[in-house]
Amino acid sequence: MPDKDCLPTALYRAEQVRKMDRLAIEKYGLPGEVLMERAGQAAFDLLRERWPAARRILVLTGTGNNGGDGFVLARLALQAGLEPRALQLGDRERIRGDARTNAMRFAALSGDWQPCPDKLPEDGDVIVDAVLGTGLERHVEGRWARILGQVNRARTPVLSLDIPSGLHSDTGIILGTGVCADATISFIALKQGMFTADGPDCCGEIHFRSLEVPARVYASQILSARRLDWAHQRDLLRPRKRSAHKGNFGHLLVIGGERGYAGAARLCAEAALRTGTGLVSLATREEHSSALLAGRPEIMVHGVHAAADLDPLLEQASVIALGPGLGRQSWGRAMWERTLDMEIPLVMDADALNLLAQTPRVRQDWVLTPHPGEAARLLGRKVRDIHADRFAAAREIQQRYGGVVVLKGAGSLVVGQAHQPPAICTDGNPGMASGGMGDALTGVIAAWMAQGWQLREAAQLGVCLHGAAGDKAARAGERGMLASDLMSHLRRLANPDNE
Numbered sequence: 167m168p169d170k171d172c173l174p175t176a177l178y179r180a181e182q183v184r185k186m187d188r189l190a191i192e193k194y195g196l197p198g199e200v201l202m203e204r205a206g207q208a209a210f211d212l213l214r215e216r217w218p219a220a221r222r223i224l225v226l227t228g229t230g231n232n233g234g235d236g237f238v239l240a241r242l243a244l245q246a247g248l249e250p251r252a253l254q255l256g257d258r259e260r261i262r263g264d265a266r267t268n269a270m271r272f273a274a275l276s277g278d279w280q281p282c283p284d285k286l287p288e289d290g291d292v293i294v295d296a297v298l299g300t301g302l303e304r305h306v307e308g309r310w311a312r313i314l315g316q317v318n319r320a321r322t323p324v325l326s327l328d329i330p331s332g333l334h335s336d337t338g339i340i341l342g343t344g345v346c347a348d349a350t351i352s353f354i355a356l357k358q359g360m361f362t363a364d365g366p367d368c369c370g371e372i373h374f375r376s377l378e379v380p381a382r383v384y385a386s387q388i389l390s391a392r393r394l395d396w397a398h399q400r401d402l403l404r405p406r407k408r409s410a411h412k413g414n415f416g417h418l419l420v421i422g423g424e425r426g427y428a429g430a431a432r433l434c435a436e437a438a439l440r441t442g443t444g445l446v447s448l449a450t451r452e453e454h455s456s457a458l459l460a461g462r463p464e465i466m467v468h469g470v471h472a473a474a475d476l477d478p479l480l481e482q483a484s485v486i487a488l489g490p491g492l493g494r495q496s497w498g499r500a501m502w503e504r505t506l507d508m509e510i511p512l513v514m515d516a517d518a519l520n521l522l523a524q525t526p527r528v529r530q531d532w533v534l535t536p537h538p539g540e541a542a543r544l545l546g547r548k549v550r551d552i553h554a555d556r557f558a559a560a561r562e563i564q565q566r567y568g569g570v571v572v573l574k575g576a577g578s579l580v581v582g583q584a585h586q587p588p589a590i591c592t593d594g595n596p597g598m599a600s601g602g603m604g605d606a607l608t609g610v611i612a613a614w615m616a617q618g619w620q621l622r623e624a625a626q627l628g629v630c631l632h633g634a635a636g637d638k639a640a641r642a643g644e645r646g647m648l649a650s651d652l653m654s655h656l657r658r659l660a661n662p663d664n665e
Contacts, residue, residue: 173374176393177358180300180335186354189386190379191414198264201377205353206238208375212351213292217323220291223383228297229256234265237295237328240398241272253282255297255310262273266630272454286316293324295345298331300357305342306332314343319522326350328409329357337555339365353377358391361590362556362577370558376446396634399627400662415444416616419483423450427491427650432458433649434490435465437609443616457516473504475493485511487612511615515608532569533611533625557588570621578629582622589626593633606649607632634659
């Protein structure tokens with residue numbers, strides 16, 4: 167993805183963007199024809215910039231305004247001496263308005279405009295996806311699905327206009343079949359579905375052009391979500407006072423590490439230390455103590471046999487991280503029940519969430535960090551239901567259980583109170599799909615809470631720092647990345663003045 171500082175942080179639903187488009191036309195006197203010309207010009211400029219050697223341009227056009235943008239690009243390519251071909255999906259007689267105007271302009275220049283064949287040509291240098299726009303609400307099927315499938319199987323780079331065809335603008339899921347583009351250029355406003363679920367895979371590098379829409383157009387809509395990244399979040403950090411001491415930065419108690427799972431608790435505790443927590447205690451099975459102390463002596467490890475053994479540790483804790491390696495057997499359940507009796511802010515993960523699904527409770531002083539499987543258990547649904555609308559799932563978990571919810575995955579969501587728009591973290595990479603990453607995230611979020619940040623802000627700082635550390639670690643390769651590979655990067659990134 168290009169420099170994220172170039173992308174707006176405000177995200178919107180498709181209907182909101184359509185309202186902006188109408189407002190720009192009807193109230194501020196920007197003709198639709200002008201907006202379409204600007205969109206096509208911006209897309210053509212990006213194509214030339216990204217693939218300067220490309221000459222043979224295959225423009226797949228639909229019958230709506232998305233296709234109209236494609237016809238503008240095709241005309242500009244023709245006028246620049248390139249070899250564009252407009253391959254029409256759908257009946258060209260259904261093209262109306264500004265899209266038809268631009269189709270006729272291309273045809274008037276003797277542009278090559280023909281029905282899309284059953285088999286796409288293989289001699290294109292770039293494929294421009296201008297088939298389906300943001301209004302898609304039903305599954306792509308039949309011939310259209312077969313053509314989009316061929317686009318994905320081709321070895322030709324793909325540029326999608328506004329949004330990849332087949333991707334739902336609001337949820338980020340593929341409706342039947344969707345184009346997986348190398349780059350997407352989005353117009354007027356960024357759509358929330360581009361950054362979560364299937365969106366990141368489909369969009370490739372995301373570029374944005376406002377088309378010079380007046381700022382007052384954006385004021386007409388309340389953003390539906392916010393885009394987060396560490397480049398912006400780190401600006402919230404301030405240097406520590408020279409007189410600071412460890413007591414200023416909280417005492418985190420990590421509870422977890424059933425037999426065979428001590429590593430999960432260790433990763434959580436170490437991530438918290440690397441993020442700046444003043445003190446970290448770890449309550450775990452007694453037989454793990456020696457190994458954990460040898461591996462990281464800065465963690466204060468306590469062997470805990472029964473729930474009553476937690477009491478002196480709970481009295482000292484300012485924040486609790488509950489769940490990494492906890493298990494759901496009698497020991498883990500006893501730890502869970504004793505902890506939830508305390509009025510101490512919590513971060514809940516892993517088996518603590520599975521136990522919560524079995525015995526629901528509501529609190530406002532916790533952060534819940536489910537992956538899709540745990541989210542499904544919390545809501546009594548299937549994982550596919552969570553994926554179908556991650557925004558709705560995260561919001562429902564928050565409404566049912568309270569606090570702040572971090573729904574992990576591609577484009578992790580942070581959801582707080584109903585009046586606050588959800589936030590989507592755009593840091594992170596597929597190399598982080600490995601055991602222990604969630605445990606580290608729990609420690610990072612808990613560390614910000616221990617240092618005095620409110621729940622929602624701590625969650626946002628946490629997911630972005632964790633994702634950015636993963637991106638740094640991925641420079642050595644995504645495959646084979648370990649959660650422990652993030653530790654040195656957490657420390658470096660949490661001190662932005664030293665980067």
